[in-house]
Amino acid sequence: MSLTEVSQSQQRRDLRLPLGVLLLLAALCAPFVASTYVVHALIIALIFMLPAHGLNLLVGYTGLLSLAQAAFFGIGAYASGLLAVTYGTPFYVNVAAAGLAAGAIALPLGIPxxxxxxxxxxxxxxxxxxxxxxxxxxxxxxxxxxxxxxSIPKPHFALGPLSFTVSGTTAFYYLALTVGILATLAVWMIVRSPAGRNMIAIRENETLAESVGIPTWRYKLIVFMLSAVFAGVGGSLYAHYLTVVSPLTFQMYYSTTMLIIVLGGGAGTISGVVFGSLLFVGLTEALRVTPELRMIAYGLCLLVLVFWFRKGFAPVINRLWDSIGSAK
Structure with missing residues (x-):
């Protein structure tokens, strides 16, 4: 390949950067062009994206099928809600405690x-x-x-003399978007690290991975705890957004929803989890005002997955991304 062809190829790949910027701008401008209810649906999608990221580390990258995400989601919600109601602690303390509580409880559960x-x-x-x-x-x-x-209070921040409360749908959307972006970056860093490569090795062949010196059981326990941490953080956002938490937070519907996000979006891919959250949670939440249409749309999405996209939507997203990156 000549130097000119290499230069042209690099220029074509650079098209992904402006597209990424446009997508980020679209996310930032969503509250100004969408209705309040659509913004609410996006918030719910961003909240469920957090436990789905954690589950993807288990299912997609380590090869462990788990239905426990709803348990850690509920633990995070209760931990954050109890701290806020009982002690009036600021949000960043509550969300950290929710993640730590879920991860700490996952440790003794995961060992056996x-x-x-x-x-x-x-x-x-x-x-x-x-x-x-x-x-x-x-x-x-x-x-x-x-x-x-x-009566769980809305997220409250107390930073020295500066203190403010995140109230209103638009303000909470930006909070959820910020947490979602940080969580996505954290997952990206994990899967691109040597630990992430070891996780994939365990998924592909656990016996072979152990034979080359990878402590497979220890890795699985750490990933199980990390998955719980992501779910706990999502539960904290859920509690402070809806301002109420009940035993229904532990219902199996949430675990199956998170699993559908991962498998439908594309297990083992970050883009699949993001897209799956928007499709299987955001879209269905936006259609809640029309229950019949909502369930029909949800069922059609599942049928399309089963018959045409058995590996989820991620391969299609990646091919589209590659074609955009190689466009002249």
Whole structure:
């Protein structure tokens, strides 16, 4: 290839940068061109993108199918809500505590669970969700049972003399967008690191990975905890946005939604999780005002996935991205 052809090829690839900037600008301008309800749907999609990122680390990059995300999502929501209601702590303390609480609880749960294989591990993680919901319903002195926690304050920041509260749909959208971008960057850094390559090696062939010196069980435990941390942070945002948390936060519907986001978007891809969150959560939430159309659209998306996009939408997104990058 001549120097001229190399230069032209580099110029074609540079087209992705302005496109990325345009997408970022579109995200930033969304509250000014979309209705309040559409912005609400985007917020819900951004919230569920966080536990989906964590689940993608497990399913897509390490090869572990887990149904426990709703449990850690609920733990994060309750931890953040309890701190805010009881002690009036600022949001950044609550969201950090939510992630740490979910990760800390994942440690003793993961130690025995990760010694199980395939179906047994999946059933064990399902048990975590059932136990979490039972505790939330019956530990009334802490969780208030079926009444749940109410009047959870909106995110409050206290930075020295500067303090402010994030109130209103538009303000919360920018908060969720900021947290979502930071979480996406964190996942990108993890999967591009040597640890990420070891995770992929475990997914492809755990026995071979262990034979070349990769501590597979330790990696799986760390990824399990990281997945819980992402879910806990998402639960914190959920609690402060809706200002109420109940045992329904632990329902299996949330775990299956997160799994559909990962598998439908494209397991093992970051772009797939982002797109899957917008499609399977944002779109269906926006169509909630028309229940019949909402379920029909959701079902059609699943049918399209099963018959035409068995690896999710990520391969299509990547091919489109590559074609844009190589456009003259």
């Amino acid at each position: 669970a990760l010694r199980l294989r395939s179906t047994s591990f999946v059933m064990c993680t399902l048990g975590f969700v059932i136990i979490g919901q039972a505790i939330a319903k019956n530990w009334i002195s802490l969780t208030r049972g079926d009444m749940g926690l109410s």
